Amino acid sequence: DVKVTQSSRYLVKRTGEKVFLECVQDxxxxxxxxxxxxxGLGLRLIYFSYDVKMKEKGDIxxxxxxxxxxxxxxxLILESASTNQTSMYLCASTNLHRYTEAFFGQGTRLTVx
Amino acid sequence: xxxxxxxxxxxxxxxxxxxxxxxxxxATGYPSLFWYVQYPGEGLQLLLKATKADDKGSxxxxxxxxxxxxxxxxxxxxxxxxxxxxxxxxxxxxxFNAGNNRKLIxxxxxxxxVNP
Numbered sequence: 008d009v010k011v012t013q014s015s016r017y018l019v020k021r022t023g024e025k026v027f028l029e030c031v032q033d034x035x036x037x038x039x040x041x042x043x044x045x046x047g048l049g050l051r052l053i054y055f056s057y058d059v060k061m062k063e064k065g066d067i068x069x070x071x072x073x074x075x076x077x078x079x080x081x082x083l084i085l086e087s088a089s090t091n092q093t094s095m096y097l098c099a100s101t102n103l104h105r106y107t108e109a110f111f112g113q114g115t116r117l118t119v120x
Numbered sequence: 121x122x123x124x125x126x127x128x129x130x131x132x133x134x135x136x137x138x139x140x141x142x143x144x145x146x147a148t149g150y151p152s153l154f155w156y157v158q159y160p161g162e163g164l165q166l167l168l169k170a171t172k173a174d175d176k177g178s179x180x181x182x183x184x185x186x187x188x189x190x191x192x193x194x195x196x197x198x199x200x201x202x203x204x205x206x207x208x209x210x211x212x213x214x215x216f217n218a219g220n221n222r223k224l225i226x227x228x229x230x231x232x233x234v235n236p
Contacts, residue, residue, distance in 0.1 A: 011163075040223070049228035050209070097163055101222070108154070109224055111163035
């Protein structure tokens with residue numbers, strides 16, 4: 008069974024902390040994505056990566072960075088967490104050669120206090 | 121540019137009612153179209169897809185037809201169940217560089233509640 012796994016379901020962090028959200032996929036997919044999901048705003052793309060060590064900014068990259076050192080792992084980093092980064096974070100991956108079907112992790116609910 | 125406009129919710133129906141959730145898109149080239157579903161407390165999962173004009177995607181009693189002339193991909197189900205209560209997202213698959221890489225453009229989601 009194909010799988011995208013996010014390291015935490017729920018996370019509570021303090022303002023100013025550096026936060027790491029990890030995502031691992033076991034499908035050998037080239038493309039990986041980080042989204043945040045907020046009520047009324049749908050899914051907003053933060054960053055994506057189409058190859059190891061490659062990254063592209065999405066629609067709302069400010070305050071975030073990413074790392075992709077291995078094909079199966081894509082990390083989202085909040086350099087200095089703020090309360091407006093409280094959200095649901097979703098990781099997804101897709102295969103280069105298929106019709107962009109995306110597989111999602113279960114999501115990480117991050118609360119910054 | 122590329123965009124997806126999806127019917128606003130929430131939508132509340134009684135069990136066995138007919139469901140339509142409208143989705144229209146703007147795109148260049150030949151996009152793929154998708155419906156994803158998110159059940160409470162979970163990530164998104166693919167419900168159905170269509171990769172070219174006039175294709176019909178179907179799954180679990182849901183259907184959607186890729187209409188290029190009206191740039192639409194409306195989701196329908198003849199008889200909804202309580203277990204269909206979820207958020208439904210329409211999405212467009214488009215190229216983002218000169219190669220074959222693609223990314224998804226998302227609608228805002230439509231929340232569906234079905235009462236027994």
